[in-house]
Amino acid sequence: MLTATTGERHYDPRQPPFEPDRLERFEWHKGLSLDMIRLHTKTDDVPGVTDEQLELYRASSIEAAEFYTGMLLAGQRTVVEPVQGPPSRPGKLTYRMRLRYPVADGMVYLYGGSHPADNVVFQVPPNTRSIRVPIRSGLIDLTNCCDPCASHALNRGMMVAYKAGFRCMEDVPAGIVVGCLQYIAWIIEHPGDELMTQRNRKDNSTKIGGVSGSNNIAMVSGALESWRLYDSEAI
Numbered sequence: 001m002l003t004a005t006t007g008e009r010h011y012d013p014r015q016p017p018f019e020p021d022r023l024e025r026f027e028w029h030k031g032l033s034l035d036m037i038r039l040h041t042k043t044d045d046v047p048g049v050t051d052e053q054l055e056l057y058r059a060s061s062i063e064a065a066e067f068y069t070g071m072l073l074a075g076q077r078t079v080v081e082p083v084q085g086p087p088s089r090p091g092k093l094t095y096r097m098r099l100r101y102p103v104a105d106g107m108v109y110l111y112g113g114s115h116p117a118d119n120v121v122f123q124v125p126p127n128t129r130s131i132r133v134p135i136r137s138g139l140i141d142l143t144n145c146c147d148p149c150a151s152h153a154l155n156r157g158m159m160v161a162y163k164a165g166f167r168c169m170e171d172v173p174a175g176i177v178v179g180c181l182q183y184i185a186w187i188i189e190h191p192g193d194e195l196m197t198q199r200n201r202k203d204n205s206t207k208i209g210g211v212s213g214s215n216n217i218a219m220v221s222g223a224l225e226s227w228r229l230y231d232s233e234a235i
Contacts, residue, residue: 037054076163
């Protein structure tokens with residue numbers, strides 16, 4: 001969803017308003033406890049499955065969920081990324097930009113301008129990823145000798161900083177947690193390098209009759225199908 005900038009206000013520093021890449025970790029040991037994992041996998045009385053194993057499997061499932069959904073699930077992270085806009089004719093006040101991650105609290109910090117007034121904070125709806133960035137500085141492109149006013153470099157050298165991810169563990173969708181349980185259950189039940197085969201009923205052109213296999217845990221466990229429901233760009 002594209003949003004207009006609102007609640008814009010100025011601040012002086014040309015540096016990020018907070019430490020870049022700082023991660024405030026969620027308490028996954030509570031949201032996806034070992035007791036819950038053992039109950040789901042029916043290993044509450046199996047001594048061969050240790051707590052250390054389950055902690056490793058839980059961490060692996062969270063990493064896989066982040067990889068396939070593009071979400072930040074381990075915690076809330078402060079993100080800094082360049083914000084220079086595309087060439088544009090003079091007169092525009094904003095331009096579109098798609099951030100790497102959704103904004104957690106709706107506050108986006110624009111900084112790095114040559115003048116203190118260029119550095120502003122603007123608000124967008126929480127969990128927004130596509131935003132309109134206010135144009136604080138524009139530089140005429142003199143490389144076009146025929147029409148030097150044809151385009152401007154917008155916000156050259158400027159950056160945006162924001163908090164990405166969910167606000168707390170309770171905001172993580174339940175389906176993401178269910179997918180992690182599916183992922184963990186498959187690892188416990190199939191500890192070796194096991195290949196799951198399936199037949200493509202629409203294509204029998206291969207020598208093995210359209211049968212293909214995979215040992216991708218996210219796919220064969222069903223976790224991927226649970227996670228992709230929360231990926232707005234999934235095909």
